[in-house]
Amino acid sequence: MPELPEVETVRTGLAPTFEGALITAVDQNRADLRFPFPENFVGRLAGRKVTALSRRSKYLLADIDGGDVLVMHLGMSGSFRVQHAAAETLPGNFALDRSKDPKHDHVVFHLQTPDGGAARIIYNDPRRFGFMDLIGRAQLAEHAYFRELGLEPLGNDLSGETLARLFRDRKTPLKAALLNQKLVAGLGNIYVCEALWRTGLSPMRAAGTLVTPTGKPTRKASDLADNIRATLQDAIKAGGSSLRDHTQADGSLGYFQHSFAVYDREGHACRTEGCAGTISRVVQSNRSTFYCSLCQR
DNA sequence: AGTGGGACCTGTCCGC
DNA sequence: TGCGGACAGGTCCCAC
Numbered sequence: 001m002p003e004l005p006e007v008e009t010v011r012t013g014l015a016p017t018f019e020g021a022l023i024t025a026v027d028q029n030r031a032d033l034r035f036p037f038p039e040n041f042v043g044r045l046a047g048r049k050v051t052a053l054s055r056r057s058k059y060l061l062a063d064i065d066g067g068d069v070l071v072m073h074l075g076m077s078g079s080f081r082v083q084h085a086a087a088e089t090l091p092g093n094f095a096l097d098r099s100k101d102p103k104h105d106h107v108v109f110h111l112q113t114p115d116g117g118a119a120r121i122i123y124n125d126p127r128r129f130g131f132m133d134l135i136g137r138a139q140l141a142e143h144a145y146f147r148e149l150g151l152e153p154l155g156n157d158l159s160g161e162t163l164a165r166l167f168r169d170r171k172t173p174l175k176a177a178l179l180n181q182k183l184v185a186g187l188g189n190i191y192v193c194e195a196l197w198r199t200g201l202s203p204m205r206a207a208g209t210l211v212t213p214t215g216k217p218t219r220k221a222s223d224l225a226d227n228i229r230a231t232l233q234d235a236i237k238a239g240g241s242s243l244r245d246h247t248q249a250d251g252s253l254g255y256f257q258h259s260f261a262v263y264d265r266e267g268h269a270c271r272t273e274g275c276a277g278t279i280s281r282v283v284q285s286n287r288s289t290f291y292c293s294l295c296q297r
Numbered sequence: 298a299g300t301g302g303g304a305c306c307t308g309t310c311c312g313c
Numbered sequence: 314t315g316c317g318g319a320c321a322g323g324t325c326c327c328a329c
Contacts, residue, residue: 006322036326058323075306075324076323077322129306129323191322286302292306
């Protein structure tokens with residue numbers, strides 16, 4: 001569940017349990033996910049407290065007292081679930097949760113919450129494109145994961161002007177430009193398709209065509225910036241998109257997938273007011289692009 | 298320098 | 314029912 005709105009939804013779901021909790025133990029069930037776990041992963045976490053849980057782009061960042069930051073990326077199929085010991089039962093008596101295949105439970109954080117209760121946060125990832133790392137707080141910004149990350153689309157930096165600066169003279173298609181995490185960080189296949197549809201822009205159009213010869217944003221560039229933000233905010237409000245039964249941290253499902261205008265709607269009617277078009281699917285950079293060739297130019 | 302294409306994994310769905 | 318192929322929300326690496 002891994003574009004920005006899904007990661008933000010996960011952060012919101014985990015924070016009440018994770019923040020302030022003491023990590024009493026960690027089960028690390030294999031040596032690697034996408035990458036090997038860092039040296040002494042369990043030892044550097046056990047006995048430590050989580051002081052804050054934040055997000056940058058599609059990364060979750062758990063601040064650990066002592067100076068490490070636990071960096072977590074969900075890849076394509078990563079998810080977390082939270083289990084609390086029922087207050088009225090003995091500590092450690094957790095409700096059974098069969099919603100995931102336990103053979104893909106790769107990491108379990110055993111926690112003691114500030115109120116003295118016990119909880120577990122379990123990371124499940126069938127495809128293992130996700131990863132976890134531990135990085136010193138002071139090294140975080142220069143680390144390879146973050147050094148070249150582009151602007152945060154929900155921050156104040158995303159605007160027609162900043163898009164114009166990033167897109168100027170670029171011949172690359174808008175779809176590829178928006179998927180490039182070095183330009184704007186956090187968009188993925190779904191929300192790029194949706195934001196381009198909202199703006200009436202063809203995914204094939206060259207990014208540089210949104211910039212005037214003097215480097216100013218065109219009207220479309222400003223609209224695109226607004227629509228990227230609006231699309232992400234709408235999705236966060238809906239609890240993200242739940243595809244293929246991916247559940248949120250509390251087991252509930254996001255519902256933004258019901259609001260898709262183009263993603264996974266090949267052959268269906270375009271939802272633009274007054275547009276008679278049909279949604280097409282094409283492949284760009286080896287990924288599916290969904291768009292309406294009538295109203296996206 | 299900047300791009301497209303393949304690779305990394307497992308699961309699921311669809312057509313034969 | 315079984316099997317092969319296509320496809321899936323991401324990103325790194327490597328040829329052009």
